[in-house]
Amino acid sequence: MGDDDQEVEAAIAHLHEPHDQAVGQRLNWLRAGVLGANDGIVSVAGVVVGVAAAAPGNVAAIATAGIAAVAAGAFSMAGGEYVSVSTQRDTEKALIAKEIRELKEMPEEELAELAGLYRQRGLSAELAQQVAEELTAHDALAAHAEVELGIDPEEFTNPWVAALSSFLAFTIGALIPFVMILLPIGSPIIATAAAVVIGLLLTGLISARLGGAPVLPAIMRNVLMGSATMAATYLIGLLFGVAVG
Numbered sequence: 001m002g003d004d005d006q007e008v009e010a011a012i013a014h015l016h017e018p019h020d021q022a023v024g025q026r027l028n029w030l031r032a033g034v035l036g037a038n039d040g041i042v043s044v045a046g047v048v049v050g051v052a053a054a055a056p057g058n059v060a061a062i063a064t065a066g067i068a069a070v071a072a073g074a075f076s077m078a079g080g081e082y083v084s085v086s087t088q089r090d091t092e093k094a095l096i097a098k099e100i101r102e103l104k105e106m107p108e109e110e111l112a113e114l115a116g117l118y119r120q121r122g123l124s125a126e127l128a129q130q131v132a133e134e135l136t137a138h139d140a141l142a143a144h145a146e147v148e149l150g151i152d153p154e155e156f157t158n159p160w161v162a163a164l165s166s167f168l169a170f171t172i173g174a175l176i177p178f179v180m181i182l183l184p185i186g187s188p189i190i191a192t193a194a195a196v197v198i199g200l201l202l203t204g205l206i207s208a209r210l211g212g213a214p215v216l217p218a219i220m221r222n223v224l225m226g227s228a229t230m231a232a233t234y235l236i237g238l239l240f241g242v243a244v245g
């Protein structure tokens with residue numbers, strides 16, 4: 001049992017080794033970071049703008065709500081990421097363990113299976129057989145992991161690293177509205193909205209560039225969604241403030 005477990009761990013580490021995927025891996029991290037920051041900007045902007053609309057000038061209330069929103073969001077993002085990466089890793093481990101066993105116990109069926117999968121992808125029977133044989137000789141498990149299990153070597157595998165990164169990314173984004181709303185100026189809501197729009201322009205731009213998507217629609221969607229969030233919580237805050245005050 002212990003040996004099997006070690007074998008599975010080693011196999012997974014090998015599958016996710018940064019061969020030539022180093023660039024793809026870095027892009028994945030960057031993309032996740034930008035998304036986390038975007039979340040931080042939008043959700044904390046929504047909270048502080050709503051509270052500021054309900055209780056204008058009440059710095060203590062705004063700061064308290066803001067800090068609670070930053071903490072709650074950062075922990076919830078980190079926890080969600082931890083759970084999702086852990087679960088994915090467990091699934092992957094189970095699949096790999098099964099595959100290792102099958103490769104040991106019935107190598108011929110596995111070779112035929114691999115060739116079949118390449119035929120399904122459009123190769124001729126002859127070529128599929130040749131590809132399957134050569135890949136099996138080279139690294140049978142890697143071939144099955146990719147073609148049969150669809151395991152992406154660029155995916156994150158460490159739940160703690162994933163959790164910490166989302167925590168940081170969310171917090172960095174969240175600090176934009178949190179700091180702006182507390183500036184001792186005439187209209188902090190307008191200043192916050194302006195800073196948030198600039199932040200969303202940037203995150204929209206960067207994620208579009210990273211994903212190779214057209215930049216303008218991505219930016220417009222991102223700014224529109226964030227602005228709609230702020231407008232909604234502003235109105236709710238206003239109504240609530242009137243009702244309570």
Ligand SMILES: [Zn+2]
Pocket residue numbers: 099102110113144148
């Ligand atoms: Zn297989």
